[in-house]
Amino acid sequence: MSAMTAMGALAVRSVLLLAALLPPVLPSAARAGEVEVLHFWASGGEAQAVAQLKATLRANGHTWKDFAIADGGGGLAVVMLDSRVRSGNPPTAAQIKGVAIQEWARTGKLSGIEDVASAERWNAVLPRLVSDTMKYRGHYVAAPLNVHRVNWLWINAAVLRKAGAKVPATWDEFFAAAEAIRRAGITPVAYGGQSWLDMGTFESVAIGVGGVDFYKKAFLELDRAALGSPAMEKTLQTYRRLKSYTDQRNMGRDWVAATAMLNRGAAGMLIMGDWAKAEMLAAGKRPGTDILCTPTPGSREVFSFDIDSIVLFDVAADKKAAQRDLARAVMGRDFQQAFNLAKGSIPARLDVPLDRFDACARRARQDFQHSARRGTLLPSVAHGMAHPAHTVAPLWDVVQQFWNQDRMTPREAMARLVAAAGQKPAAAR
Template sequence: MRSSLRRSLAMMLVACPLLSTAAGGEVEVLHFWTSGGEAGAVAKLKATLRNDGHTWKDFVIAGGGGGQAMVLLKSRVLSGNPPTAAQIKGASIPEWARTGTLSSIEGVAAAEKWDRLLPKIVSDTMKHKGVYVAAPLNVHRVNWLWVNASALRKANARFPATWEEFFAVADAMKKAGIAPIAYGGQSWLDLGAFESVALGVGGPDFYRKAFMELDPSALNSPQMEKTLETYRRIKSYIGRNAVGGDWVRGTSMLIKGEAGMQLMGDWAKAEIQAAGMKPGIDVLCGATPGSANAFTFNIDSFAMFQVSGENRAAQNDLARAVMSKDFQETFNLAKGSIPVRMDVKMDKFDECAQRSSQDFSKSAKRGALLPSLAHGMAQPSQTVAAIWDVISQFWNQDRMTAAEAMAKLTQAAKAHAAAPPK
């Protein structure tokens, strides 16, 4: 009996360290996906982490990101109680990294060979000083034009490839009694449409100099003047019933054929599919005029905050799961975006997603993958806000000339380019 008891105690002592090592951690994630297919995809991610032995805790901000989410996040971080990860993207990642509160996931990235799976401009966006501190979930294409196929037939027109063709199609739709362009009343749409016009008018090099480098010569160039004039010309083709409200209302008008075209990222596809329409067939898709050889992107990502113990292991498992082929496929099928990994098969995706993925790969090879200014990928939030304000003024104030707008853009860029990083 005694020898048996000793053996049992010895086995328990040996087993205890193993049990404690295998104990799961808690994964608390700040995100904004609470409805529809997005919530279903996140549920799959939760299940994966739970299968790894971890506990998932939502830190959800209703109504999306915005200032409220960042205020709450900062409060948590300053109090020494950060979440495991937060939905942060683009230029905000290095801003957070400079505070010293982000955690390296370089070990996971190296083991999983992320540098081989991601275009360099994307991997660089996820790094601070060459070290991964965030994991990308998807890619949204911003320079996307949607055209109602029925409206195009009624106008006896073809999908436009240039801005002059775009306005010719708009004229034909107007004659056919169709509002040419659906346009929401949200000011971020102004900047999104403006950057797509700039890309089509000036090309990738101009876009890079103007919005990524804030080069005064680009902001005050003939190309910028033409961009502003082309952008303002769009306004005359927006019907009274095709403006106002949010982008979802505009997409609804597009779906119903009440409006013929919409300048909108591929998140519009979720609304198109929800209405029982087929992207690429009922509602046609293509690059915005003049931008077929480039790709402006908006990427959702999880920035990782400093945690310890079992939670650190859970954080690594989260990063690994987010970049897995399985999750990349499931999440992006639900989101309307495309996988950020370039080795995911696109068989299950619709025609527009497949075309977007092909363009993503081609643009990566030719160096024409460009971070979206409007969506905080190209510049810090303060810089985006300053440029945003100028473009909104130009859109809403017909008396403002292109020259005045260029001067204001140059002034805004100069002020923020000179400001020290926070």
């Protein structure tokens, strides 16, 4: 995490930016209400992004009540949300994404926002992939804030120069660069050792090693033949080899600490989605210059995605006007620009210009559109974009065990993955 002085400077810049970007007061501000939002954006950099949302709602006359869960991957947040809803006291809105949107919609607990989406012409400004993810039975039940690219490799430019290495495009080149960085006396790879981070790195390795069709079979279809295939064995071997270039203290490390290692030059490379940019910016680093960005090895033609979104819960009538303003606010062009400049992601809306964004964000949008045309947009399993959590949790366990237990062989891990794919999921909500 950055020093307090850097955070203070960033906060000042964020306030100045927000002052220029805040939308005019919405008509329903006359019916001001409290907006309680459950979310797990809790890091220093993410807090700057959330500040944009808070200020936008306050500018429209509403009161923001924070329900933040410092949870990284969001598992605890889901448990807390479920408890609140079951007790009959749901928050106004919650950060929910991927297939969990449809799961919650099926409970009948959500407040649909089709009226807002229709009036604001969301279908015309969102990529089809994004709009489909936000809908249940053809109607909007969630509002998107951004699109994250998961399969990014970040490289400290100064470390790369010191090592005399080049930006890798293949796994062979990646390991050559890692060797050069190690010879320079620096940890080659910063690694976050939490289960969702293990799975995120593993799926990026799988895409680069096995390709798009393999990823779809193994991770989207949970095909047992693919999970037990030579491509999976090579994926596991590559993942194990990657571990040899990390430090021994990675178990349990969160993504903020891993990104900080890269920022300060304690490590040369990091495999992480572009939410890591929030911490780079907070540390005063320039993505694309101080910290280089490139797709993870072997995945240049692929865009693995994660979409942040909010759902609105069925609440008392006196809170519904504030809810609608929240939905309008998060899809506003000005907010989408301000939020994503701080968050490290790209706007969900296609009509938000990226002239104020860094080179990595501009490449992300270009690659997103390229992958959309090629059919290589892949939902991230690690971020709940492909399966419910209870379906893939057994696979997560195997991947984490394989990383932490050096005595487990790739073939043993494959057998466990095949068995995990056949497990009956825990009872749904």
